[in-house]
Amino acid sequence: MPQSKQETQRKSKASEALAAKQKQLESFSQGPESLLTTNQGVVIPDNHNSLRAGARGPTLLEDFILREKLLHLGRERIPERVVNARGAGAHGYFELTRSLVEYTRADFLQEAGSRTPVFVRFSTASGARGSADTVRDVRGFAVKFYTREGNYDLVGSNVPVFFIQDAMKFPDLLHAWKPEPHHGMPQASSAHDTFWDFASLMPESSHMLMWLMSDRALPRSWRMMEGFGVHTFRFVNAKGASHFVKFHWRPKLGRHALLWDEAQKLAGRDPDFHRRDLWEAIAQGHFPEWELGLQVIDEAKAAALGFDLLDATKLVPEELVPVLTVGKLVLNRNPDNHFAEAEQVAFNPGHVVPGIDFSSDPLLQGRLVAYTDAQLGRLGGPNFHELPINRGVCPFHNFQRDGAHRMLLNKGQVSYEPNSLASGAESRVDGGQQGFQSVPDEFESPKVRRRSPSFDDHFSQASMFWNSQSAVEKDHIVAAFQYELSKVEVAAIRQRVVDNLAHVDAKLARKVAEPLGLSPDARAAAGRAGFRDVAARLPVEASPALSMEGNGNGIATRRVAVLVASGVEVGALRVVQQALQDAGATCRVVAANLGSVATASGQQLAVDHTFCTVSSVMFDAVLVPGGASAQVLAANGDAVHFVLEAYRHCKTIGVIGEGVQLLRTLGIGAGEGSPAVPGVVLGRNDPPSRAQLAQEFVAELARHRHWSRGNLEAVPA
Numbered sequence: 001m002p003q004s005k006q007e008t009q010r011k012s013k014a015s016e017a018l019a020a021k022q023k024q025l026e027s028f029s030q031g032p033e034s035l036l037t038t039n040q041g042v043v044i045p046d047n048h049n050s051l052r053a054g055a056r057g058p059t060l061l062e063d064f065i066l067r068e069k070l071l072h073l074g075r076e077r078i079p080e081r082v083v084n085a086r087g088a089g090a091h092g093y094f095e096l097t098r099s100l101v102e103y104t105r106a107d108f109l110q111e112a113g114s115r116t117p118v119f120v121r122f123s124t125a126s127g128a129r130g131s132a133d134t135v136r137d138v139r140g141f142a143v144k145f146y147t148r149e150g151n152y153d154l155v156g157s158n159v160p161v162f163f164i165q166d167a168m169k170f171p172d173l174l175h176a177w178k179p180e181p182h183h184g185m186p187q188a189s190s191a192h193d194t195f196w197d198f199a200s201l202m203p204e205s206s207h208m209l210m211w212l213m214s215d216r217a218l219p220r221s222w223r224m225m226e227g228f229g230v231h232t233f234r235f236v237n238a239k240g241a242s243h244f245v246k247f248h249w250r251p252k253l254g255r256h257a258l259l260w261d262e263a264q265k266l267a268g269r270d271p272d273f274h275r276r277d278l279w280e281a282i283a284q285g286h287f288p289e290w291e292l293g294l295q296v297i298d299e300a301k302a303a304a305l306g307f308d309l310l311d312a313t314k315l316v317p318e319e320l321v322p323v324l325t326v327g328k329l330v331l332n333r334n335p336d337n338h339f340a341e342a343e344q345v346a347f348n349p350g351h352v353v354p355g356i357d358f359s360s361d362p363l364l365q366g367r368l369v370a371y372t373d374a375q376l377g378r379l380g381g382p383n384f385h386e387l388p389i390n391r392g393v394c395p396f397h398n399f400q401r402d403g404a405h406r407m408l409l410n411k412g413q414v415s416y417e418p419n420s421l422a423s424g425a426e427s428r429v430d431g432g433q434q435g436f437q438s439v440p441d442e443f444e445s446p447k448v449r450r451r452s453p454s455f456d457d458h459f460s461q462a463s464m465f466w467n468s469q470s471a472v473e474k475d476h477i478v479a480a481f482q483y484e485l486s487k488v489e490v491a492a493i494r495q496r497v498v499d500n501l502a503h504v505d506a507k508l509a510r511k512v513a514e515p516l517g518l519s520p521d522a523r524a525a526a527g528r529a530g531f532r533d534v535a536a537r538l539p540v541e542a543s544p545a546l547s548m549e550g551n552g553n554g555i556a557t558r559r560v561a562v563l564v565a566s567g568v569e570v571g572a573l574r575v576v577q578q579a580l581q582d583a584g585a586t587c588r589v590v591a592a593n594l595g596s597v598a599t600a601s602g603q604q605l606a607v608d609h610t611f612c613t614v615s616s617v618m619f620d621a622v623l624v625p626g627g628a629s630a631q632v633l634a635a636n637g638d639a640v641h642f643v644l645e646a647y648r649h650c651k652t653i654g655v656i657g658e659g660v661q662l663l664r665t666l667g668i669g670a671g672e673g674s675p676a677v678p679g680v681v682l683g684r685n686d687p688p689s690r691a692q693l694a695q696e697f698v699a700e701l702a703r704h705r706h707w708s709r710g711n712l713e714a715v716p717a
């Protein structure tokens, strides 16, 4: 069908917007050059030898080439972010699918179909820049929109709530969470005394602790986690009318998690697991995608929700306010340079555009100060907005001048306003036509250093979260509390945590406490300073959207390991591989050595990885083809461990022909006479049954995990 003129114009405007940022970045880019020069452009004659007084004599101070290299190296590190230090990012675009003109005047939210360039950085919160990706933690999800009215940053996370209600407690939270100051341990972990000491004395953290101990804190991939703006923000339309708004990013691939055992092993096997996953997906053209969802709330009706929207320890259940889908986020380009882009990018919840405003959430209000301050230090001065990744795509002009690393050459005599010396445009100030307008709230109250009593409910939403979890998810939460508390050395801290948990759910508290030799005491918790018990009614008893169970969404980008040795029968394997590829999954051949193995028909099968460099935790499923190779694998401890571990982690296992022997050797009842094992697909090599085998394997993989396997504790992996 021919496109309408309007549609063609819209598309060309959208691609212009995207090209603008890319073009700007390219003007700062440099590819490899053949001739090495100094930073001053002087050609370097020899890059191996310093200038010496004789071939065996001392190096001369005048060697400006050596000096420049060494001195540059000595300054190549900048301070890491005080939180969210560990992260990586990608470029992409945001496409509006529904005009929001009724709610906001923000230019990039007006016209359905318009596209805005974005840079997104994902991170962990507590670990250092070199820590592992898969630790138990909340993940930062920060989006910079390069809009035509200035940069807008949505600096959120994969959890919709936070530990504390007031920014005043943020430094305390971080000091308690980061490695303990006397010995600098542990790295990137909440499983230690100071974290739980603080948390147990701050009952307002109860809701966030439930999320942190849940599978949400162990995402399978950044591409498979939700994002949230956390705070309540405001949309303001052209007439000045304002609504509260909550932001949601919903991943197209569904929400999926790692198991704790996997996460820990991955931290050693591949500490870069999440950043590698993002990089490879984009490099292979599997562009990650999220829907933008909004909960828009009439400000006059907010009080009727039964909790305070300004309290960042609360979420708005979707049963009370449905999520409206308004756009999509697509990441389609890896950075050219990790440092210049992911490290130097400066996000700030205070970067808003006309039409988006803040609420009085006291946590958000504190953030508005903290980010600029942190970046002034981290990026070395007041001109970090001039770094390529931080530059807006719209013109900017003001009379701020000078400072470290200033790149702009502001022309003219005048750097103040009002003035009469510059030409007309220099001194113009917009009278509010285009400019940012704050919502004209009226405040008539005394100054107080006190929280509103509407912030006193510390447990009801933690209970709602617990009620919303599946049986398996609940088991994981209990196990996580037990793990963390078992690492806490001071018994009184463990006791305080389980006492608090008794206010979330009595059964949860008992289950956590029992193996720790404790018994929860709800009354003791209630007697402690800082405890508030307003006996609030749950906003809803349970909210299904808070569970990740049954969140299928296909097998695109899932990774399947094919274990092979010489003599492997590849007939059925090829059919399964094709079906997996058609569904967007990736197969990797794993063997004892790199190179290739001889197949049963005398051909060569190329090997991608060896058992030394990968293990089952780096894959979503395992496939063991038939042929003489099965016997060779059964005698290889690494291959045996690979399959056992995948079995224990409830992953799909496909076994073809003689491969079944391997399962039997491992004590996994399979094949004739044995009952079917959930998620274990058995197939034959003969051509008629190959298609069915492929179909079954793909269907089982789409279930992601097979929790109903029995007696998993007995599996030695």
Ligand code: HDD
Pocket (backbone or CB within 6 Å): 081, 082, 083, 084, 087, 121, 122, 123, 139, 140, 141, 142, 155, 156, 157, 161, 162, 167, 170, 229, 230, 231, 312, 345, 346, 347, 363, 364, 366, 367, 370, 371, 372, 374, 375
């Ligand atoms: Fe923060 C970084 C998210 C509360 C102070 N924060 C930072 C980043 C994310 C968040 C995603 C990394 C941005 C990037 O990728 O560069 N922060 C959150 C969320 C919060 C939150 C979702 C709760 C709703 N943060 C918070 C508070 C304060 C800070 C209450 C201080 C009052 N955050 C910072 C910071 C960081 C930061 C110190 C570290 C370096 C930086 O900003 O540039 O300013």
